[in-house]
Amino acid sequence: MRGRSAVTCKLGGGIVARLWRTITGAKAQEQYDMVSQVQSKAISPFAAGVPAKSKTDLKADWNAYAASYDLLSLYNPAYQDLLLEFKNILPQVGQPEVIYDVGGGTGNYSQIVAKAFPKSAVYLIEPDDGMRHMAKEKLSGLDNVVYIDRPFQEFEAPGEDGPRKADFVICAHALYAMPDPHDRLAELRGLLRPGGMMFLLDLGRPMDVADWRAYLFAHLRKKVGLAKALHIFWQGRQIAKQNKAIFKAQQDNTYWTHSETEIASAVEQAGFEILSQKTAYRGYSDLLLCRAVPLRKD
Template sequence: MENNQSRNSIVEKFNKNAAQYDSQRVKLIPCFRDFYTIPVSLLNTQTKNPAVLDIGAGTGLLSSLILEKYPDAEMTLIDISEKMFDVAKERLSHFPNVKYILNDYTTYDFDGEFDIIVSALSIHHLTETEKKNLYKKVFSMLKKGGLFINADQVLGQTPFIETLYKSDWSQKIESSGLTQEELAAAYERTKLDKMSTLGDQLNWLQESGFEEVDCVYKYFNFVVLYGRKI
């Protein structure tokens, strides 16, 4: 019941903010350029049309960057916000092989396997148990040699470190040019976060079967996690 209420809150808040989400995101993520370009630079596949799944795809920003690199990719986006998908569909309208699934990726049964599975700023909304289960699910859906890349936010390893993370983020977004209304909405959305530490998530990826697991990039609590199915 609690998880359903949490999902409904996420849908409501992201539907409400969908139209402004991308323009605000540049200001809300101090390391925006690195955060979105590094995952794409890590992609490496032998096929020109890899099967790619973007979980919690939102407005399709990460998907669009992947499609710039692999324009023939068979791209699948899944998200629970219909309004965010409206933005994604417009953004990706000139790509032919894009599929949209309006559903909860933690419970949805996917067809087939994927060469690459990615996510950006979504998994931190899940509980610890849901994250563990999702990493196992992602591993099972990847083809041999497949990649999983997660660009997300993590919890500070100690309360003091977490305070440093929050303080830096607050200072930077409050001097970014966002309006007071936009700042208030951003702080309100952080109440939906259920972040876990970097160490825990690296361990959960390894426990799920992933190899070559690493945090490839880190800027305070913004990280890019990497794992391969060998």
């Protein structure tokens, strides 16, 4: 009771009650929307009676996502597993001179490579202002990171004598949200010198918000107790809201969904050799380590 009272003082008893019903499954989606409305004073764009929005409107709001995104790295063990997996593959990369982090978000992967390879030039490509601002704050102590503020499909690699080919490219949970992902894969290949490596992590299956909510709450309640778990869920409510938007965009094919076989085929057609492939992120994503094969234009 003491823990519940502490949360109630911060957030208000009615909101906590609604949040608790949300997590425990009593009219989960309806109650979650009610909590969001209390905080934002706005009606959820997916609530009953609201006109359907265009495909553009159904995309995730990455700027809104930015402030809460790093709660994933703090409290989501599945996300922490991804970062560990990434660190473990770095010995295979060698000593890259040029690294591109495409759709680099708040900079979690760029931070790892910038520290691991302090002599490398790391280009973090992120069009969203909120995400890029968070990355700059987080990586402020690193002087080998350059920030590119445009979508990948509008990016032209820097270099005095033509594009500066990369030794290593990172694309983590970004490709699925880009237009024409098969074309983007070809452009990722174009960034790399022959033999260069790519770490590709991509969300392939529909985002089940209720499944993630149950998984994370069970983990947090066991790790930090009920009161703090509720508080963390309240802090991270924007994550669930944007994950709902991702699911909607996946449903109407605005965002790419794929099987393990489909993404492997697309990657190979783009000019890569797959060195290893596995499902990751509790089965929702595909993780591939690839090598750029020589192309005629190389």
